[in-house]
Amino acid sequence: AGGLTPLLASGSAQADSAGAGPVTVPPPFTVRMPTLPVLSPISGPAGQDTYAVTIKEAAREIIPGVRTKVLTYDGHFPGPVLRARTGRKVVIRHRNTLTMPVAVHLHGGNVSPDNDGGPMDTFAPGTSRTYTYPNQQPGAGLWFHDHAHHMESEHVFRGLSATYLLSDDNERSLPLPAGQYEVPIALRDARFDESGQLVYVMDDAFGRTTILANGRPTPYFEVAARKYRFRLLNSSNMRFFQLRLSDGGQMIQIGSDGGLLERPFTTDTIGLSPAERADVVIDFSRYPVGTKIVLENTLGPGTPDQVGKVMRFDVVRTAPDPSRVPNALRTLAALPPATVQRTVVLSMDEDGRQEPQGFMDGQVWDHHRIDQTITHGTSEIWTVTNANKLVPHNFHMHLVQFRLLERNGAPVGPAEAGLKDTVRLFPGETVKLHATFDTYRGTYVYHCHLLDHSAMGMMANFRIR
């Protein structure tokens, strides 16, 4: 494990640690990874869970001994976990104490247009907004994050993202690792200046080379020699992760964006583009107590020294393990026949990136323009292409969980065989997806979830009527 990773220089050193010399990110595995706090409901009408969240600026210790200014849901960095149940409504009142408008979007949620927290549906500083989530969808590892147009990228980078774990009866009936052995982990990158403050620069893919797991730089996490269920979220603005264990050991992937897969599968690598989730079981019982296993990342940008290590699992004790990963996890509904086919092409300027713009089908997002009109109750097949030669993208639709039919003309692998709301698109790739629009009517967005790209216009509207 190498020495200190020097922080990238930047213009705006702030007062917090002035005079103390430049702040550096600590060596890997010297900071413990915290678990994420779980939000508690407040009292409210029976039959629903009511929450009150304050969106506020806070100073949090990301680098030991340094207070970093962040934007938070209720003071937490990264955001907390909200645990919801299928069939039970959640009502959240958010109070905006920032100086900018915000919007809160439940990513992967099947919600009505007025509760979707879309890019123009913001609420102003000093005001509150209540969102109602009916949770009439199967269990899934969802998340919520800011979506105020042109600001979502900076807001999310500075901390406005949180985990929303929706579980259903089927999932709860399975003997999967639970309680302290089910651990949500939010992975992302960040960039700090010499005083340890976050540096936001639009489209700064190459500057954000500090990896955070649950808000701490390349931490360690103590585990027992038994199975754990990790709910992984890539909450980075633009970074793709390709994860592996340092000993090449197997992981069992049991779920993706839209919840459990039909069947678990073992793999030595997990890919996560921004906003994607993976539900993964790792069995540490194969390791003697005292073993340290690094969760590595094999993708850039950034050198392996900077971004190649994500966190470390330290096996420190034994523990009983009644948990099991069943061979059948859930049944996915058969796909209704699709009646409409569409194509969508994502692109952005690759040269002369003074004022880069992002495009869907050659157009920058216009919130007045309806780009696709869909008949309620139908299923469609969308063929989505990344036309760029160098820049990766991904594709996210609000409202629906879709199924991937093909990637580059071939059937998709097991990691992409379940319900998805976000799909990666490396340069030149094409995917074919199947979506059914049989719940709400109204206007929603689809966009690249490299948030700096969607902020640059790589977004479009679909309307269901």
Ligand code: C2O
């Ligand atoms: Cu995470 Cu428009 O979404």
Ligand code: CU
């Ligand atoms: Cu993109």
